[in-house]
Amino acid sequence: MQPARAAASVGGMDAHTFETMGTVVSLRIGGAAGDGDRAGVPSPEAALDAVRNVFTRWDERFSLYRPDSEISRISRGDIRLTQASAELRDCYAVALDWRDRTDGVFTPHRADGVLDLSGVVKSLAIAEAGEVLRGLSLSEWSVNAGGDLLVNGDQSPGQDWVAGIVDPASRQELLASVPLVAPVRAVATSGSAERGEHIWTSVGGGPSPYRQVSVIGLDIVTVDVLATTIVAGGEAALNRSVETFPIEVLAVLQDGSLVATAGLRSRNG
Amino acid sequence: MRARAVSLATLASLSVLAVGWQVGAQANASMQALSAPQAAPATIPAPSAGPATPTPAATAPTVSGPATTAGSAATAPTAAASTAAAPAPAAPAPAAPAPAARPTGTFTGSSVRTPYGPVQVSVTIANGTITEVTALQLTNDGGRSVAISAQAAPILRSEVLSAQSAKVSNVSGATYTTRGYLTSVQAALDTAGF
Numbered sequence: 001m002q003p004a005r006a007a008a009s010v011g012g013m014d015a016h017t018f019e020t021m022g023t024v025v026s027l028r029i030g031g032a033a034g035d036g037d038r039a040g041v042p043s044p045e046a047a048l049d050a051v052r053n054v055f056t057r058w059d060e061r062f063s064l065y066r067p068d069s070e071i072s073r074i075s076r077g078d079i080r081l082t083q084a085s086a087e088l089r090d091c092y093a094v095a096l097d098w099r100d101r102t103d104g105v106f107t108p109h110r111a112d113g114v115l116d117l118s119g120v121v122k123s124l125a126i127a128e129a130g131e132v133l134r135g136l137s138l139s140e141w142s143v144n145a146g147g148d149l150l151v152n153g154d155q156s157p158g159q160d161w162v163a164g165i166v167d168p169a170s171r172q173e174l175l176a177s178v179p180l181v182a183p184v185r186a187v188a189t190s191g192s193a194e195r196g197e198h199i200w201t202s203v204g205g206g207p208s209p210y211r212q213v214s215v216i217g218l219d220i221v222t223v224d225v226l227a228t229t230i231v232a233g234g235e236a237a238l239n240r241s242v243e244t245f246p247i248e249v250l251a252v253l254q255d256g257s258l259v260a261t262a263g264l265r266s267r268n269g
Numbered sequence: 270m271r272a273r274a275v276s277l278a279t280l281a282s283l284s285v286l287a288v289g290w291q292v293g294a295q296a297n298a299s300m301q302a303l304s305a306p307q308a309a310p311a312t313i314p315a316p317s318a319g320p321a322t323p324t325p326a327a328t329a330p331t332v333s334g335p336a337t338t339a340g341s342a343a344t345a346p347t348a349a350a351s352t353a354a355a356p357a358p359a360a361p362a363p364a365a366p367a368p369a370a371r372p373t374g375t376f377t378g379s380s381v382r383t384p385y386g387p388v389q390v391s392v393t394i395a396n397g398t399i400t401e402v403t404a405l406q407l408t409n410d411g412g413r414s415v416a417i418s419a420q421a422a423p424i425l426r427s428e429v430l431s432a433q434s435a436k437v438s439n440v441s442g443a444t445y446t447t448r449g450y451l452t453s454v455q456a457a458l459d460t461a462g463f
Contacts, residue, residue: 015459017450024450026459028438122444144455147442155438164454166442172454176429177437191443214441238421249421250429258429259421266430 014044020055021122022065023146027051029133030140030156042136050136051129051143058125061087062117075114088117095120098225103240105233106225123188123224126150130220148188150220151180163187168212168252176250176264178216184248186220189213190227191252209234210251216264217247371397 016027029044042050063069070088073079081089095108095117110116122145129143130150140153142161151161160181164174168191178187191212213230215223226247230238238259242249248263377391393400440455450456 015462017456017459019447022446023444024447024455026439026455142439144439144441146444146450147440147455148444149439149441151439155436159436162436162438164437164440166440166454168443171442171449171452174437174440174454175426176431178430187439187441189441189443212443242421251421258424258426260424260429261421264430265424265428 016044016048018048018052018055020052021059021063021125021146025051025055025146026142026144028142028144029138030153042138047133047136047138047141050132054129054132055125055145058121058128061085062091062121064114064116064118071115071117081115091117091120091124094124094221098229101244102225102229102233102237105237106229119228120221120225122146123148123221126220148186148220148224150186152185163216165189165214165250166212169256175252175258178248178264180216183218184216185218186223187214187216188220188224188227189215190224190231207254208232209253210238211254211256212252213238214250215241215247216249217245223247373397 014029016029017024018027019025027048029047060066061070064072064075066072070079070085074081074084074088081092084092092108092115095106098106098120099108106119108115108117108119126143126145126148127150130141130152133141133143133152138152140155142149142151142155147166149163151163155161160179163178163180165176165178165187166189167173167175180187189212191210208231210231213227215227215230217223217226222245226241226245226249230241230249230251233240238249238251241247242261248261250258250260250264252258372394373396375391375393438458440453440458442453442455445453445455
């Protein structure tokens with residue numbers, strides 16, 4: 001498949017896309033994005049390249065789909081974890097920390113024992129892309145990697161970023177639209193709607209009660225891990241997560257009904 | 270199918286209302302019981318304040334921290350809990366001194382069965398005055414309790430934040446594949462430059 005790449009601009013907001021990690025990243029840059037003429041403000045193309053480099057680096061090191069990636073070599077036993085790069089060990093440490101913070105529901109080990117860091121790799125890449133964009137003095141942007149979203153600044157002057165949450169029963173429709181008012185900056189959704197049962201349901205072994213779980217919160221790694229955790233851990237994990245972390249949750253049960261935290265309720269009914 | 274889902278959701282909402290009502294009743298009972306020591310402070314020692322004594326069941330921790338409303342700053346109490354867990358001023362309960370032997374501490378009522386699972390009401394008293402009432406749902410996974418006000422509750426699709434906003438610029442969904450992206454709402458938004 002040809003790399004999908006598109007650039008469009010309406011009202012000063014550029015949208016760019018590129019493929020990575022088996023999905024598509026959409027990058028929007030607004031506000032201070034320059035045309036390359038203004039000193040100190042990079043062009044949208046430069047920002048896009050910087051973000052793409054971040055994702056490519058993470059994908060090359062952490063993709064189990066790439067036989068030559070470092071994590072594939074570890075899973076085959078070619079090299080030991082103790083011989084792994086500092087980047088990989090740091091990532092593993094982050095995943096283990098989240099295992100502890102979710103009472104073991106989130107885990108960096110597959111059921112067959114293979115080390116699988118994909119539960120944190122994408123969101124860590126999104127977070128690093130955000131740092132890179134801030135480092136480029138860009139303040140108004142959004143990074144959406146396969147449905148997981150991090151924003152900065154405003155969508156347009158005086159207008160908060162608004163995220164839609166897709167309806168798993170009809171992916172052309174939205175269940176909700178959620179304004180991301182600072183400090184709320186990140187949304188992640190997990191479930192079985194797009195990629196089949198890609199989350200191992202370790203707790204109890206049965207299928208998840210949730211077809212889709214969206215978590216809205218302060219940072220992309222937290223919301224992504226907790227969305228996965230709630231799908232895998234069911235109602236107990238949902239209760240524990242909303243009790244422990246400053247998040248909002250919208251979950252779709254297998255029968256299509258919804259549960260949501262109070263912040264996602266419509267003010268006017 | 271859809272109608273069934275809606276009716277189930279409606280049923281669930283009614284359950285929540287029922288819980289809210291029951292919790293409210295329980296809270297009122299607790300408050301009445303606990304207002305007695307206020308009227309006659311000398312006769313009743315703190316730890317055995319009427320029916321709201323700590324339950325000996327010991328399956329669940331009886332104290333929830335006063336700040337368990339885990340939502341963000343934008344979080345409001347849910348409808349389910351608003352009847353019972355009326356937000357009280359910050360309650361540094363057990364630390365407050367009790368000069369006149371008035372009850373101080375956090376007391377948990379007995380568990381009541383509801384359609385939403387077993388529910389307990391915890392009341393925090395500082396110097397004979399109720400400062401906070403918290404409804405706890407006892408989850409069935411090891412007896413850990415959570416504050417209902419912080420929970421995700423069943424809602425109808427019409428109750429969720431409007432999906433009609435024209436200002437959506439990004440869509441969150443379960444990870445789509447490269448192929449799936451092509452037919453996604455996100456692709457349409459990207460093409461349009463929203």
